[in-house]
Amino acid sequence: MTGPRAPAHSEAYPRSSGDASGVREANLVAILSIIQHHGSVSRAQLSRLVGLNKATVSSLVQELESNDLIAPRGMVAPSRGRPAVLYSLNGQAGTAIGIHIDSHQVHVALTDFSGRIETRWRLPLGHSEDHTKLSRPLQNLMRQALLHVKNARKRVLGIGVSVPGVVDLSTNTLLAAPHIGLQDFSVARELHRLSDAPVYVENEAKAAAMGEWLLGAARGANNFLYLSGGWGLGGAVVLDGNVFRGSQGFAGIVGHMVVDPHGPVCSCGAKGCWETLVSLPAMARTLGVMSRQARPVHATEVLEEAILEAVIDHVRAAPDRSQKALDQVGRYLGVGIGNLISAFNPSLIVLGRAFAILAPYLLPSINETLGVGLFARFRRCVAIAPSTLGYDAPLIGAACVVIRQVLARPRESRRAEAAHPLGKERQTLITRLRR
Numbered sequence: 001m002t003g004p005r006a007p008a009h010s011e012a013y014p015r016s017s018g019d020a021s022g023v024r025e026a027n028l029v030a031i032l033s034i035i036q037h038h039g040s041v042s043r044a045q046l047s048r049l050v051g052l053n054k055a056t057v058s059s060l061v062q063e064l065e066s067n068d069l070i071a072p073r074g075m076v077a078p079s080r081g082r083p084a085v086l087y088s089l090n091g092q093a094g095t096a097i098g099i100h101i102d103s104h105q106v107h108v109a110l111t112d113f114s115g116r117i118e119t120r121w122r123l124p125l126g127h128s129e130d131h132t133k134l135s136r137p138l139q140n141l142m143r144q145a146l147l148h149v150k151n152a153r154k155r156v157l158g159i160g161v162s163v164p165g166v167v168d169l170s171t172n173t174l175l176a177a178p179h180i181g182l183q184d185f186s187v188a189r190e191l192h193r194l195s196d197a198p199v200y201v202e203n204e205a206k207a208a209a210m211g212e213w214l215l216g217a218a219r220g221a222n223n224f225l226y227l228s229g230g231w232g233l234g235g236a237v238v239l240d241g242n243v244f245r246g247s248q249g250f251a252g253i254v255g256h257m258v259v260d261p262h263g264p265v266c267s268c269g270a271k272g273c274w275e276t277l278v279s280l281p282a283m284a285r286t287l288g289v290m291s292r293q294a295r296p297v298h299a300t301e302v303l304e305e306a307i308l309e310a311v312i313d314h315v316r317a318a319p320d321r322s323q324k325a326l327d328q329v330g331r332y333l334g335v336g337i338g339n340l341i342s343a344f345n346p347s348l349i350v351l352g353r354a355f356a357i358l359a360p361y362l363l364p365s366i367n368e369t370l371g372v373g374l375f376a377r378f379r380r381c382v383a384i385a386p387s388t389l390g391y392d393a394p395l396i397g398a399a400c401v402v403i404r405q406v407l408a409r410p411r412e413s414r415r416a417e418a419a420h421p422l423g424k425e426r427q428t429l430i431t432r433l434r435r
Contacts, residue, residue, distance in 0.1 A: 027050065031061065091113050092112060094406075095157060097160070099141075101161070105123065105124050108122070109398075115396060123137035123140060133181075133182070139190065142195070158197055158406070159199045160200045160401035161201045164234070171186065207400070210243070211393050217388045223239055223346045224346045226238070226350045229354040231279065254336065255273060258274070259273070259336055274336045280307050283358070287315075289307070328365075333369075337370065338370055341379075342374070348384075351384065352390075352393055363384065
């Protein structure tokens with residue numbers, strides 16, 4: 001049968017140090033990458049894809065299976081020979097805690113190792129003007145999540161947090177989040193008051209892109225762009241399987257790319273930023289749902305869902321008139337997307353959040369804009385698809401940031417297991433069952 005192809009190298013994967021231990025670690029990562037990428041793979045397929053002999057692959061698979069990271073998932077009958085065991089990621093390897101902070105709420109989800117959401121909670125942000133507006137709901141939800149994990153006798157693989165702003169990855173600090181009125185908020189410090197699990201903080205669009213890459217519309221695409229249409233416009237660039245961050249980690253802030261120098265004044269002070277023309281509030285104003293003369297409203301005062309619902313209701317009530325208005329938004333989207341295609345040459349553009357929901361109304365004018373001039377030649381090589389994770393992309397993506405870290409460092413996961421209160425008990429039980 002035709003087997004899967006190996007995925008491209010990922011930024012999180014460790015490079016071999018040259019010694020035996022480093023080589024084996026790199027091979028473990030390669031095996032996990034292929035299994036995650038394709039779902040279920042046999043040892044023979046793994047041997048062919050990683051270029052290692054069957055004995056070495058069997059040893060690597062045995063180590064990953066003994067560490068609970070993979071598990072057998074059925075059999076496949078080849079054209080000749082004995083049936084082969086298929087291996088998949090073991091969803092019960094542990095719990096990833098995903099946290100998404102949006103313009104007015106904190107969302108927390110517990111996922112298994114495959115990224116499937118098992119349970120979730122949310123609380124509104126507070127009304128104070130200081131850090132307690134976020135720290136209080138964040139700590140309350142974390143206590144609830146940690147208690148749930150403890151009662152289920154599971155281990156925490158890590159905590160991923162997606163935030164609507166600029167992040168300092170070296171300190172896991174939210175440097176600036178204008179839509180929620182916060183800056184210099186140490187997310188890791190808040191969470192480490194309650195848990196010593198590793199914490200990974202990521203910009204929401206970049207986290208969503210990781211969710212789409214591991215589980216959603218971008219699965220199998222190693223060069224793609226993710227565009228998040230909500231209160232503002234966020235973006236993420238993935239090149240060769242790596243999130244492109246730039247020299248200081250701020251790459252992807254595409255919403256402030258100037259598309260019309262004579263356009264509306266943006267919250268940043270510039271004129272004609274892309275988000276002033278295509279974001280959800282921009283769509284609402286174009287449709288007449290929001291007044292064009294209305295002063296910019298802080299995101300916590302008007303819920304994003306309420307604006308989206310009003311836009312959808314308007315489109316359904318007056319489809320022809322709404323289509324003409326959304327055509328204008330689509331053309332501006334097409335101009336910006338064309339510029340990004342020229343700069344990064346992706347194979348896929350994923351439209352997230354409101355863009356995904358309104359994609360049927362936006363895509364005709366996007367495609368029309370991209371069908372002119374040099375863009376026409378590029379357009380044939382670029383797919384544009386709505387997100388399959390929808391508004392959950394930043395939340396699932398936060399958990400996927402954790403999962404990706406474990407996939408990239410499988411032996412660190414084993415050390416964390418041994419340090420966990422239930423780690424020795426689990427390993428003793430596993431050893432007994434295998435005798």
